[in-house]
Amino acid sequence: MSEPTARSLNEQRATSWQLRTRELTFGSLPVLMGIINVTPDSFSDGGRFLDTQAAVDQALLMVDAGAGILDIGGESTRPYSTPVEADEERRRVLPVIEAICERVEVPVSIDTSKATVAREAIAAGVEIINDVTGLEGDDRMVPLALESGAGICAMHMQGTPQTMQDAPAYADVVADIHGYLAQRRDSLIAAGIDPKRICLDPGIGFGKTHQHNLTLLANCDRFHGLGCPLLVGHSRKGFIGRVLDDKASDRATASVGISVALALQGIQVIRVHDVAETMQALKLFAAVGGLDGQPLQLE
Numbered sequence: 001m002s003e004p005t006a007r008s009l010n011e012q013r014a015t016s017w018q019l020r021t022r023e024l025t026f027g028s029l030p031v032l033m034g035i036i037n038v039t040p041d042s043f044s045d046g047g048r049f050l051d052t053q054a055a056v057d058q059a060l061l062m063v064d065a066g067a068g069i070l071d072i073g074g075e076s077t078r079p080y081s082t083p084v085e086a087d088e089e090r091r092r093v094l095p096v097i098e099a100i101c102e103r104v105e106v107p108v109s110i111d112t113s114k115a116t117v118a119r120e121a122i123a124a125g126v127e128i129i130n131d132v133t134g135l136e137g138d139d140r141m142v143p144l145a146l147e148s149g150a151g152i153c154a155m156h157m158q159g160t161p162q163t164m165q166d167a168p169a170y171a172d173v174v175a176d177i178h179g180y181l182a183q184r185r186d187s188l189i190a191a192g193i194d195p196k197r198i199c200l201d202p203g204i205g206f207g208k209t210h211q212h213n214l215t216l217l218a219n220c221d222r223f224h225g226l227g228c229p230l231l232v233g234h235s236r237k238g239f240i241g242r243v244l245d246d247k248a249s250d251r252a253t254a255s256v257g258i259s260v261a262l263a264l265q266g267i268q269v270i271r272v273h274d275v276a277e278t279m280q281a282l283k284l285f286a287a288v289g290g291l292d293g294q295p296l297q298l299e
Contacts, residue, residue: 012224013266018196019107019127019151024068026229026268028291029282030259033069033109033271034062035235038092039076055096056103063104065276069128069269070104072097072121073111077132077206079165086114094120101125109153115140122148128199130231132157132206134184142191153199153231154184158207168207174219177202182226199269201231210239217258221265233271234258256281266291 017024024031036055037048049055059070074092075084084092089112101108101124109128110121115138118129127150134154135141145152156177158168170176181200189195202216202223213234223230234240236251244254252274259270259278263285272278287296 012227014224014227014229014268016196017151017199017229017268018194020122020149021127022107024107024151024229029286030263030267030270031068032066032275032278032282033071033231033233033269034059034067034275035233035271035273036062036070036072036096037076038072038074038096049096052095052099056099059100059104062275063106066279067106067275069107069109070100071109071111071128071130071271072100072126073130074117075112077161079161081161083162086116089114089117090120093117094124097121097124097126107151113137113141115144118150119144119148122150127151128153131155132161132203134180135188136184142188142193145188145197146192149194149197151197151199152188152193153201154181154188155201155206155231156180156184156203161206164207168209168212170212173208173212173215174222177216178223178226181223185226185228195228199229199231200226201233204232204234205237205239210242213237213239214243217261220262220267224266229268231269231271232262232267234262235272235274252277260285264291 015026036058038055049058062070072093074089097108107127108125109130110118110126111130112118113131113133129145129150130153131141132155158164185198188198204213204216217234220232235255240251240254241247241249256278260281262270263282289295
């Protein structure tokens with residue numbers, strides 16, 4: 001059997017994602033999910049948005065720059081991070097979520113693996129549960145997703161944040177993660193969750209070596225065959241410093257380059273810190289032909 005081509009894989013891409021109260025429809029460019037970490041210890045922006053007003057101001061800037069989703073998280077999941085109790089996570093994120101949902105119209109996502117946090121976030125207006133454990137870390141999460149009707153993003157992670165980078169190994173990283181995401185999709189559907197509400201994430205940086213990350217990013221379009229929207233979060237991660245041979249780089253410009261490569265593969269949602277810069281690059285990507293090969297005609 002011949003290998004699928006990029007064109008045939010893109011033809012299989014999901015065109016919408018049903019959220020709690022609305023539907024996202026995807027065009028030829030990815031939707032940008034802006035990252036707002038309400039944490040003291042996230043790897044890139046820890047401490048910058050612990051203050052509620054600072055987080056809200058950042059959210060408004062991101063929406064003005066073109067973010068189509070805002071992702072709020074109160075617990076770092078960087079390698080070897082320290083877990084946070086649910087009460088502390090709620091204390092961090094709920095005032096931010098409440099304030100943002102009052103001010104913006106774009107859907108808001110809660111980045112959590114705790115059902116109690118997700119439940120209160122949904123009550124405050126959240127549309128999406130973005131769970132790095134694939135909704136497997138808390139046995140109350142799938143029932144909550146079913147009850148609430150929230151859109152969900154199920155991510156692949158080998159191990160936990162405390163162990164995932166010890167010795168990640170795969171027989172075939174693309175095939176293995178494709179198999180996991182297919183199994184997870186099927187389990188969620190069997191639990192009663194509408195497949196239209198499911199988004200899948202291969203989990204860049206979560207239990208992968210630098211080479212695993214590069215291989216996955218080069219082959220993300222292979223996951224279109226799973227029939228769900230795809231979310232990829234590569235922004236400012238450590239493998240970029242390894243490729244650049246510059247660990248001190250802020251990795252922002254390099255992250256934008258990867259975002260354009262993902263747009264070329266038809267990825268529907270890209271999770272980024274640098275919304276304005278990424279949006280500018282994507283607009284030029286579209287102007288010179290983008291996915292459909294039709295360049296912009298200037299008057």
